[in-house]
Amino acid sequence: MTLTTFLELAKVCEKLTKTTKTLEKTKIVSNFLSKLEKEEISPAIFLIIGTIFSETDPRTLNINWKSLEPVLKSLKQKTLFQEKLTITSVYKTFLKIAQISGKGSQRKKKDMLISLFSQVSPLEKKFLMRNIFGEMRHGVKEGVMIKAISVASGLDYSNIKRAYMINGNIGEIGKIALEDGEEGIKKVSIKLFQPIKPMLGEIVEDLNQAFNKHGKNLALEYKYDGIRVQIHKSGKIVRIFTRHLKEITSNFPEIIKKILDNIEIDDIIVEGELIAIDSNGRPLPFQDLMHRFKRIYEIKKVQQLIPVSLLLFDIIFCNGKSFLNIPYQKRWKKLSEIVKNFDLAKRIITNNIDEANIFYNNAISEGHEGVMIKALTSIYHPGERKNDWLKLKSEIRLDIVIIAADWGSGRRHKWLSNYHLAVIDEKEEFQVIGKTFKGLTDQEFENITEELLKLKINDNQYTV
DNA sequence: GCTGATGCGTC
DNA sequence: GTCGGAC
DNA sequence: GTCCGACGACGCATCAGC
Numbered sequence: 279m280t281l282t283t284f285l286e287l288a289k290v291c292e293k294l295t296k297t298t299k300t301l302e303k304t305k306i307v308s309n310f311l312s313k314l315e316k317e318e319i320s321p322a323i324f325l326i327i328g329t330i331f332s333e334t335d336p337r338t339l340n341i342n343w344k345s346l347e348p349v350l351k352s353l354k355q356k357t358l359f360q361e362k363l364t365i366t367s368v369y370k371t372f373l374k375i376a377q378i379s380g381k382g383s384q385r386k387k388k389d390m391l392i393s394l395f396s397q398v399s400p401l402e403k404k405f406l407m408r409n410i411f412g413e414m415r416h417g418v419k420e421g422v423m424i425k426a427i428s429v430a431s432g433l434d435y436s437n438i439k440r441a442y443m444i445n446g447n448i449g450e451i452g453k454i455a456l457e458d459g460e461e462g463i464k465k466v467s468i469k470l471f472q473p474i475k476p477m478l479g480e481i482v483e484d485l486n487q488a489f490n491k492h493g494k495n496l497a498l499e500y501k502y503d504g505i506r507v508q509i510h511k512s513g514k515i516v517r518i519f520t521r522h523l524k525e526i527t528s529n530f531p532e533i534i535k536k537i538l539d540n541i542e543i544d545d546i547i548v549e550g551e552l553i554a555i556d557s558n559g560r561p562l563p564f565q566d567l568m569h570r571f572k573r574i575y576e577i578k579k580v581q582q583l584i585p586v587s588l589l590l591f592d593i594i595f596c597n598g599k600s601f602l603n604i605p606y607q608k609r610w611k612k613l614s615e616i617v618k619n620f621d622l623a624k625r626i627i628t629n630n631i632d633e634a635n636i637f638y639n640n641a642i643s644e645g646h647e648g649v650m651i652k653a654l655t656s657i658y659h660p661g662e663r664k665n666d667w668l669k670l671k672s673e674i675r676l677d678i679v680i681i682a683a684d685w686g687s688g689r690r691h692k693w694l695s696n697y698h699l700a701v702i703d704e705k706e707e708f709q710v711i712g713k714t715f716k717g718l719t720d721q722e723f724e725n726i727t728e729e730l731l732k733l734k735i736n737d738n739q740y741t742v
Numbered sequence: 743g744c745t746g747a748t749g750c751g752t753c
Numbered sequence: 754g755t756c757g758g759a760c
Numbered sequence: 761g762t763c764c765g766a767c768g769a770c771g772c773a774t775c776a777g778c
Contacts, residue, residue: 300759300760382776419765747776
């Protein structure tokens with residue numbers, strides 16, 4: 279058995295940067311995967327797409343540019359004896375780095391990085407750095423990787439993709455596909471406490487567009503401005519996962535209790551939006567909800583301060599049975615039967631655009647983000663952005679003044695792309711309300727920059 | 743023990 | 754989360 | 761239609777440095 283060197287992986291990555299063609303990228307990666315030893319498959323997949331860990335894995339490196347920069351600066355010239363780094367040895371080093379915590383941990387991590395980097399060629403260094411930043415910039419992420427796994431294993435693309443969307447661990451899926459083949463991939467199924475990738479919605483400009491795409495038979499649901507959550511329950515155990523499959527169970531004890539009190543079914547996976555509300559039940563801004571997100575200390579105290587509400591809108595699994603292939607309207611029916619004392623997302627079913635518009639306007643005036651428009655007959659496509667689900671968000675209807683603007687960075691460096699906003703209050707003074715950069719096209723940035731520069735009263739190179 | 747910088751994850 | 758660009 | 765990369769604010773925890 280010969281282990282593959284990290285240099286070979288770096289060469290593959292370099293090759294990927296030389297082409298923009300997806301087919302070619304797929305071929306390069308699949309050829310490489312086919313040559314690997316069994317134990318190398320999963321680490322290689324993660325190192326190529328530049329994520330180290332599966333989405334479901336809570337571990338992180340806690341290293342980024344500011345920590346890596348001093349490491350790179352302190353590197354001496356080549357050491358005398360060079361050990362050949364292999365894919366698995368590099369991966370193990372990353373795992374060790376992720377494990378270090380506590381006082382002096384940054385120092386230890388830096389020492390490990392120094393010894394790692396002092397063993398490598400410039401090409402290896404380039405991609406080791408990108409691995410740490412999680413930005414490979416060679417155009418291969420999950421999507422192309424799934425294609426490559428499919429080619430390398432000779433298995434059907436859609437089966438691999440589906441397995442990945444259900445399992446969430448692309449390294450594991452690659453290993454199963456290449457080792458166990460079709461049989462292994464077919465065995466991948468929904469499991470409790472293993473979150474699946476949530477189905478996504480496509481943006482539409484207005485309801486006309488939505489009706490044109492769907493034709494008849496559609497449902498409109500309120501779209502709440504909060505955190506998308508997937509809730510797994512088995513017996514007395516309940517766990518909550520986010521859109522990116524991170525666990526946030528301990529942040530919302532009252533939700534756990536409510537689930538246990540109101541859902542009798544033993545094994546179930548449901549989905550909804552978690553929002554912050556005030557004492558009257560009106561929605562609070564997203565930032566307020568952030569006070570509870572990732573919180574470890576004073577959970578009980580902040581729980582009183584910022585109450586949350588969970589609005590359910592889908593069911594994915596129930597009593598050993600997957601609901602992914604059940605049409606939307608039947609899933610909703612099942613959901614509403616099971617969770618009688620629970621709030622479901624507010625919704626209507628209609629073919630009438632006027633009725634839909636009234637519903638949408640109600641959502642906005644009640645302080646919500648907009649509506650989701652869903653095809654009644656559509657099944658649940660994990661991890662995919664299909665037009666079975668459409669999202670319509672509110673336009674800004676607020677008289678605001680841009681009081682300052684920051685120069686953008688990267689692609690936006692020529693424009694003033696980040697605007698400090700204010701409203702004018704009763705005393706005719708500016709009340710700063712926040713900043714934004716969203717919702718504009720490049721041309722709009724161009725125009726706004728031009729207009730703002732005419733009005734500028736001060737410029738410190740950064741903020742105008 | 744306190745504070746600011748840094749990293750991470752939500753949108 | 755948004756947007757533009759490549760396929 | 762789909763995927764990828766390049767962008768931003770904000771809030772929390774952690775850790776280095778004092």
